[in-house]
Amino acid sequence: MESDLINWLRRTLPSGEAVRVGLGDDAAVVKLAALEVVVTTDMLMDGVDFVLGEVEARRVGHKILAVNLSDMAAMAAQPIAAFVSLALPRTGGLELAQELYRGMWPLAERHGVVIAGGDTNSWAGRLVANVTLLGSPSPRGSLLRSGARAGDKIIVTGSFGGSILGHHLDFEPRVVDARRLHERYELHAGMDVSDGLALDLWRLCQASRCGAVVRTEAIPLAAAATEYARRRSDGSSPLDHALSDGEDFELLLAVPPVAAERMLREQPLADVRLTEIGEFVAQPGLWQVDPSGNRVPMAVSGFEHQLD
Amino acid sequence: MESDLINWLRRTLPSGEAVRVGLGDDAAVVKLAALEVVVTTDMLMDGVDFVLGEVEARRVGHKILAVNLSDMAAMAAQPIAAFVSLALPRTGGLELAQELYRGMWPLAERHGVVIAGGDTNSWAGRLVANVTLLGSPSPRGSLLRSGARAGDKIIVTGSFGGSILGHHLDFEPRVVDARRLHERYELHAGMDVSDGLALDLWRLCQASRCGAVVRTEAIPLAAAATEYARRRSDGSSPLDHALSDGEDFELLLAVPPVAAERMLREQPLADVRLTEIGEFVAQPGLWQVDPSGNRVPMAVSGFEHQLD
Numbered sequence: 001m002e003s004d005l006i007n008w009l010r011r012t013l014p015s016g017e018a019v020r021v022g023l024g025d026d027a028a029v030v031k032l033a034a035l036e037v038v039v040t041t042d043m044l045m046d047g048v049d050f051v052l053g054e055v056e057a058r059r060v061g062h063k064i065l066a067v068n069l070s071d072m073a074a075m076a077a078q079p080i081a082a083f084v085s086l087a088l089p090r091t092g093g094l095e096l097a098q099e100l101y102r103g104m105w106p107l108a109e110r111h112g113v114v115i116a117g118g119d120t121n122s123w124a125g126r127l128v129a130n131v132t133l134l135g136s137p138s139p140r141g142s143l144l145r146s147g148a149r150a151g152d153k154i155i156v157t158g159s160f161g162g163s164i165l166g167h168h169l170d171f172e173p174r175v176v177d178a179r180r181l182h183e184r185y186e187l188h189a190g191m192d193v194s195d196g197l198a199l200d201l202w203r204l205c206q207a208s209r210c211g212a213v214v215r216t217e218a219i220p221l222a223a224a225a226t227e228y229a230r231r232r233s234d235g236s237s238p239l240d241h242a243l244s245d246g247e248d249f250e251l252l253l254a255v256p257p258v259a260a261e262r263m264l265r266e267q268p269l270a271d272v273r274l275t276e277i278g279e280f281v282a283q284p285g286l287w288q289v290d291p292s293g294n295r296v297p298m299a300v301s302g303f304e305h306q307l308d
Numbered sequence: 309m310e311s312d313l314i315n316w317l318r319r320t321l322p323s324g325e326a327v328r329v330g331l332g333d334d335a336a337v338v339k340l341a342a343l344e345v346v347v348t349t350d351m352l353m354d355g356v357d358f359v360l361g362e363v364e365a366r367r368v369g370h371k372i373l374a375v376n377l378s379d380m381a382a383m384a385a386q387p388i389a390a391f392v393s394l395a396l397p398r399t400g401g402l403e404l405a406q407e408l409y410r411g412m413w414p415l416a417e418r419h420g421v422v423i424a425g426g427d428t429n430s431w432a433g434r435l436v437a438n439v440t441l442l443g444s445p446s447p448r449g450s451l452l453r454s455g456a457r458a459g460d461k462i463i464v465t466g467s468f469g470g471s472i473l474g475h476h477l478d479f480e481p482r483v484v485d486a487r488r489l490h491e492r493y494e495l496h497a498g499m500d501v502s503d504g505l506a507l508d509l510w511r512l513c514q515a516s517r518c519g520a521v522v523r524t525e526a527i528p529l530a531a532a533a534t535e536y537a538r539r540r541s542d543g544s545s546p547l548d549h550a551l552s553d554g555e556d557f558e559l560l561l562a563v564p565p566v567a568a569e570r571m572l573r574e575q576p577l578a579d580v581r582l583t584e585i586g587e588f589v590a591q592p593g594l595w596q597v598d599p600s601g602n603r604v605p606m607a608v609s610g611f612e613h614q615l616d
Contacts, residue, residue, distance in 0.1 A: 002612045020344065024515065025453050026382035026499050027348035029445060036328065037345055039424070040335035041440055043393035045431045074334035085351035085438045116347070119438075123353045130393045130427075130438035132349055137337060145333050191334050207332065304310045 002120050005097050009115075014105070016114030018080050028117040030081045030134060038135040038142060040071035046126035050169065057096050059169045060129075061103020067194070068133040069111055069173035070249045074192040076143040076182035077135035079111050079175065084118035087128040096127065111175055138182050147189040148208035148254030150282040155260055158250040158272050160197050161225025161242035168247035177269045178251055185263050189254035198243040199302025200252055202286045208254065213287045214278040214298060219243070246303035254280055310428050313405050317423075322413070324422030326388050336425040338389045338442060346443040346450060348379035354434035358477065365404050367477045368437075369411020375502070376441040377419055377481035378557045382500040384451040384490035385443035387419055387483065392426035395436040408437065419483055446490050455497040456516035456562030458590040463568055465580050466558040468505050469533025469550035476555035485577045486559055493571050497562035504610025506551040508560060510594045516562065521595045522586040522606060527551070554611035562588055 010023050021029035044067065046052045050060045065082060072079045084104070088097055097120065108115060113133070157174055174192070181187060189208055193200045197219070205212050216239055225238040225245070255263060263274055281287070286298040318331050329337035352375065354360045358368045373390060380387045392412070396405055405428065416423060421441070465482055482500070489495060497516055501508045505527070513520050524547055533546040533553070563571060571582055589595070594606040 021450060021452060026379045027346050027385065027443075027450075029383075029450055030345050030347055032340065032343050032345060035340050035343065037338050037340060037442070038335050039338055039389070039391060039440075039442065041391045041393050041425065041427050041438070043395055043427045043429055043436070043438060045395050045429060045433065045436075047433070048429065048431045071334045075337075077335065081347070083347060083349045083440055085349050087351055087353050087436050117349065119349050119351045121351055121353060121356065123356045125353065125355075125433045125436075128351070128353075128395050128433075128436045130349070130351060130440075132347075132391060132438075132440035134345070134347065135335075142329060142335075142337050144329060 005094055005120050008098065009101065013115050014109070019114050019116045022116050030116060033136055036137050038072065038075050038077040038137050039132065040068050041130065041132040042067045042071065043128065043130040045128050052127055055169060057099035058103035061100035062107055063169050064100070064129045064131050065104045065107050066171060066173050068131045069175050070192045070194065072133060072135045073174040073178040073251065074143065074190060076138040076178045076190065078179065079113045079133055079135040081114050081116040081134045082108065083132045084115060085130040086120050087125065088120070088122045089127060090122045090124065093122050100129065138179065140182055143178065143182055143187055143190040145189055145191050145204050145207035148204060148210055148280045149188055150210055150280055152188050152254040152256055152280040153260035153276050154201065154212055154214065154278040154280065155253045155255050155263065155274055155276050156250055157269065157274060158248070159220035159222040160248045160250065161222045161238060161245050162228035163224065163245055163247040165224040165228055167222070167224060171249045173249060174251050177272065180268060181253070181263070184268060186256055186259040187253055188256060191252050193248045193250050193252050195246045195304065196244045196302025197248065198286060198298060198300055202300045204252060204254065205284065205286065211281045211283045211285045211287060212278060213281050213289060213295060216288050218275060218277045220275050244301035313402055313428050316406065317409065321423055322417070327422050327424045330424050338424060341444055344445050346380065346383050346385040346445050347440065348376050349438065349440040350375045350379065351436065351438040353436050360435055363477060365407035366411035369408035370415055371477050372408070372437040372439050373412045373415050374479060374481045376439045377483050378500045378502065380441055380443045381482040381486040381559065382451065382498060384446040384486045384498065386487065387421045387441055387443040389422050389424040389442045390416065391440045392423060393438040394428050395433065396428065396430045397435060398430045398432065401430050404435065446487065448490055451486065451490055451495055451498040453497055453499050453512050453515035456512060456518055456588045457496055458518055458588055460496050460562040460564055460588040461568035461584050462509070462520060462522065462586045462588065463561045463563050463571065463582055463584050464558055465577065465582060466556070467528035467530040468556045468558065469530045469546060469553050470536035471532065471553055471555040473532040473536055475530070475532060479557045481557060482559050485580065488576060489561070492576060494564055494567040495561055496564060499560050501556045501558045501560050503554045503612065504552045505556065506594060506606060506608055507610025510608045512560060512562065513592065513594065519589045519591045519593045519595060520586060521589050521597060521603060524596050526583060526585045528583050552609040
């Protein structure tokens with residue numbers, strides 16, 4: 001029964017001082033440190049974002065919270081409280097829900113997030129999970145997509161491609177990294193790469209009304225990109241996967257040249273390298289440089305939900 | 309495509325001054341008037357909470373926002389911003405999404421709510437919609453479930469039962485009514501009736517660590533309760549439906565006697581009557597009075613999602 005799960009959650013969920021009213025009332029009341037709140041929400045579906053039965057439910061639980069944390073990282077915000085809605089299959093739904101929460105907790109704890117409410121349902125369909133995450137904006141202001149300027153360097157964390165081999169489930173969102181970079185360096189714009197490096201860079205350019213020239217040879221390739229290209233044996237290269245595969249959940253930043261130079265020299269992040277992969281330009285569009293040194297258009301490839 | 313819908317939303321969605329950063333970035337930034345935010349979230353599924361194909365998508369759109377507004381009413385809070393996540397069927401998903409939004413807008417506008425973000429997906433399953441709603445707490449404090457005391461009167465808005473015949477789709481959430489009552493009268497506790505009057509009253513008692521004696525003859529029966537009992541012809545009475553059917557979305561309040569007397573005399577709500585249906589008592593449990601005047605247990609009936 002739904003009430004069994006809610007009672008289990010009330011006994012089990014860690015509480016936090018940010019939550020004035022939590023589980024068990026009609027709504028939650030969350031305390032904030034500022035008169036602005038950053039809000040993100042992501043819905044994940046069995047068969048699209050993960051396949052239950054092929055992966056442990058705890059890893060799915062980790063992912064449904066992690067994708068939202070990655071959006072907080074993209075804003076350089078500090079996450080506070082999460083709200084979890086579940087449409088559970090009727091059979092085995094209670095245990096599934098508990099495993100999902102067990103997958104969320106360690107991640108929530110590492111990032112200081114309280115699970116403050118939600119909605120639990122059962123139905124004849126496959127699992128659908130929605131998380132809404134509230135956070136505090138950075139004191140330096142939120143990191144938006146719209147501030148990139150011609151001349152800014154394109155800087156990324158980590159490496160790209162082949163996320164489907166496991167990274168898309170187990171990644172650690174770059175929340176702390178984003179806040180550290182935003183505090184120490186001048187950043188003009190930023191986002192997380194969730195739908196593919198090329199598509200997301202193009203989106204950042206659209207939001208900033210500029211273009212970007214990518215030095216494709218500088219893009220850090222994940223080992224999984226090479227492995228995935230080998231397994232697919234469809235002629236796609238590791239670079240193709242680095243540019244088009246979704247769910248890398250790395251940071252993509254627009255950094256003015258002086259700050260970029262210092263950031264690359266200092267490499268201030270504990271576990272991950274920062275790499276410059278090109279620069280923003282006034283000419284709209286996504287570009288690369290061919291062997292003769294000419295600017296040529298680059299494919300805007302990546303993942304979009306199909307609707308008709 | 310997902311981007312077609314997002315572009316349509318950016319062109320079409322009314323903006324509001326509460327939203328500093330809205331659609332099109334990684335997260336939204338919402339301005340608040342206080343250092344506390346009320347948050348509720350509800351997930352609705354095709355085949356459980358409505359049946360697409362039997363009802364117009366606009367009515368479904370109305371409902372997915374209205375159920376969340378009803379939770380805001382339950383807290384006597386002022387709604388501010390909504391976040392809408394959709395898992396859409398692949399075929400016809402774009403038009404369906406547009407109709408859902410068209411169903412939400414008039415309601416959002418009436419209640420001063422801005423649709424500030426969301427997440428749009430497609431999949432092979434049926435429609436799942438999740439709305440998270442943010443609101444400002446009442447200056448008099450949030451109306452909780454936990455404040456009822458022995459001697460308080462049980463007061464309800466409107467009438468009960470047979471919601472399945474249409475009210476569950478088309479109801480107007482009692483946001484303004486709740487705030488008016490909370491401003492003018494001393495209320496000890498309150499909630500909205502979403503899962504059945506008996507079950508929700510029992511939940512309010514549990515949260516307040518008290519019991520309740522219901523005068524069942526005083527419960528206002530909706531015309532639909534009588535109609536539904538007639539159609540079912542399974543021996544259930546209109547009162548049974550008033551007690552057990554879910555989705556009345558009326559207010560259930562614990563009001564100290566002096567305030568209750570004044571409230572009932574003044575009938576301060578524009579379109580709906582307030583009715584006293586019993587009182588809270590120290591003895592835990594749900595009770596009614598039999599013809600000889602004895603307290604006898606009352607069935608805690610209502611709707612719960614089944615999980616095993």
